[in-house]
Amino acid sequence: MLKKTGIPTPEDINGAFPSEERLNKGGVAVIECYEQIPCNPCYTGCKIGAIKPFEDISDLPTINHDECTGCALCIAKCPGLAIMVVDVTYSDTEALVKIPYEFSPLPNEGDVVKGLDRNGDYVQDVKVVKVLNPKAFDKTPVVSIAVPKDKIRIIRNIKIGGV
Numbered sequence: 195m196l197k198k199t200g201i202p203t204p205e206d207i208n209g210a211f212p213s214e215e216r217l218n219k220g221g222v223a224v225i226e227c228y229e230q231i232p233c234n235p236c237y238t239g240c241k242i243g244a245i246k247p248f249e250d251i252s253d254l255p256t257i258n259h260d261e262c263t264g265c266a267l268c269i270a271k272c273p274g275l276a277i278m279v280v281d282v283t284y285s286d287t288e289a290l291v292k293i294p295y296e297f298s299p300l301p302n303e304g305d306v307v308k309g310l311d312r313n314g315d316y317v318q319d320v321k322v323v324k325v326l327n328p329k330a331f332d333k334t335p336v337v338s339i340a341v342p343k344d345k346i347r348i349i350r351n352i353k354i355g356g357v
Contacts, residue, residue, distance in 0.1 A: 221264020239271030
């Protein structure tokens with residue numbers, strides 16, 4: 195399905211997520227990189243070494259979820275927008291999901307925006323918790339959104355305004 199539509203299957207997505215045990219320990223990167231292309235900024239941007247060295251520049255990234263702190267440096271470095279950080283310890287009912295966001299205008303902290311799936315379809319409204327805009331350093335902005343825990347594998351993007 196991925197090669198035909200560009201949208202990963204539920205099996206692809208589940209394979210990118212860490213174990214439930216690891217999710218319950220705090221923020222952790224989820225790398226949804228499924229195509230072998232010459233790219234490694236996630237590895238070079240990971241300052242703690244959770245993303246492992248590539249044998250070949252076209253290898254898919256490998257992450258040791260137990261070493262990942264959820265710092266989100268890799269999100270802003272990834273040119274393919276293939277990384278998010280999920281923190282299910284954010285609250286009893288919601289997870290904090292940090293996603294790359296390359297649209298204009300940027301949302302503001304406290305905004306309620308449309309949560310979208312990987313196909314761009316509306317799932318439900320979500321709240322913007324934080325916006326990190328490192329554009330001055332030529333990096334992708336990272337938007338943190340509060341997502342119901344049962345939607346962390348579904349909501350992958352946001353839209354400001356109507357659907």
